[in-house]
C-alpha cells in the first residue's frame with residue numbers, strides 16, 4: 001500500500017485499447033473508431049495527459065497497430081513519454097501487459113478503458129485522491145436505477161439484491177501499484193481489475209462516477225458520444 005509517510009511518487013496510467021469492438025461492429029478496433037474525426041483513444045488520452053502528477057502512460061493496442069513512430073499515429077497524439085504495447089485476447093491480459101510496461105516512477109496506477117473516452121478529469125482526480133488517502137483500490141461507480149435480478153441458466157430469477165447496495169462501476173480504476181501487481185500475478189481473468197484486488201483481500205472503495213464515463217459499446221453509444229462531445233473548432 002502507498003506509504004502515507006513516504007514522499008508520493010507519480011501516477012501511472014494504463015489505457016487499454018486492444019479490444020476488437022465486436023459489439024460496435026465498425027470494421028476497425030473500437031479505440032480507433034473516429035468520433036468527430038479523431039479516434040476514441042485520442043479523446044481518452046487528451047484527458048489522461050492532464051492528470052495531475054502524471055509520471056507514466058502505457059497504451060495497450062492490438063498487435064496490428066503497433067506501428068508507432070509516425071508523426072500522427074492513426075490520428076492519435078500520445079502523451080509525452082507514453083509507451084505502446086500489444087494487448088492480449090482478454091482485457092485482463094491487456095491490462096497486465098500495460099502494467100508491466102509502466103516505468104518505475106509511479107506508486108499509484110490507474111487502469112482506464114479507451115472506450116470510456118469522455119470520462120471527465122474530475123473522475124481521475126477523485127480516484128487518485130482516494131488512493132493517496134490510503135485505499136488500496138478505488139473505483140468510480142454510479143447508483144443503479146433499475147431493479148437487478150440474479151437468474152439461473154433457465155432464466156429463472158434466483159434473487160433480488162438490495163438495490164441500495166449496488167453500484168455500476170466505471171474506469172479509471174485506481175490502485176496502489178504493488179497491490180495491483182500482486183493481484184495480476186494470480187493470472188486469473190476478471191471483468192475488472194478491482195475484482196482481482198478484492199480477491200487478494202484488500203479493501204476497494206467506490207467513489208462517485210460520472211454519467212459521461214459511459215463505455216462506448218454499441219453504435220447507439222457512439223451516436224450518444226457524438227451528441228455529447230462539442231464539435232471541433234473550425235479555424
Ligand SMILES: Nc1ccn([C@@H]2O[C@H](COP(=O)(O)OP(=O)(O)OP(=O)(O)O)[C@@H](O)[C@H]2O)c(=O)n1
Pocket residue numbers: 016017018019020021022023024030031060087088089090091092094095112113114115116215216217
Ligand atoms: N482483449 C482486450 C479486450 C478489451 N480491451 C479494452 O478494454 C476496454 C473495455 O472493453 P470492451 O468495451 O468490451 O471492448 P471490446 O472488447 O473491444 O468490445 P467487444 O466486447 O464488443 O468486442 C476497451 O477499451 C477495450 O479496447 C483490451 O484492451 N483488450
Ligand SMILES: C[C@](O)(CO)[C@H](O)COP(=O)(O)O
Pocket residue numbers: 091113169170171191192193215
Ligand atoms: C472494466 C469495466 O469497464 C468496468 O465496468 C468493464 O467491466 C469492462 O467490461 P468489458 O466487457 O470488457 O467491456
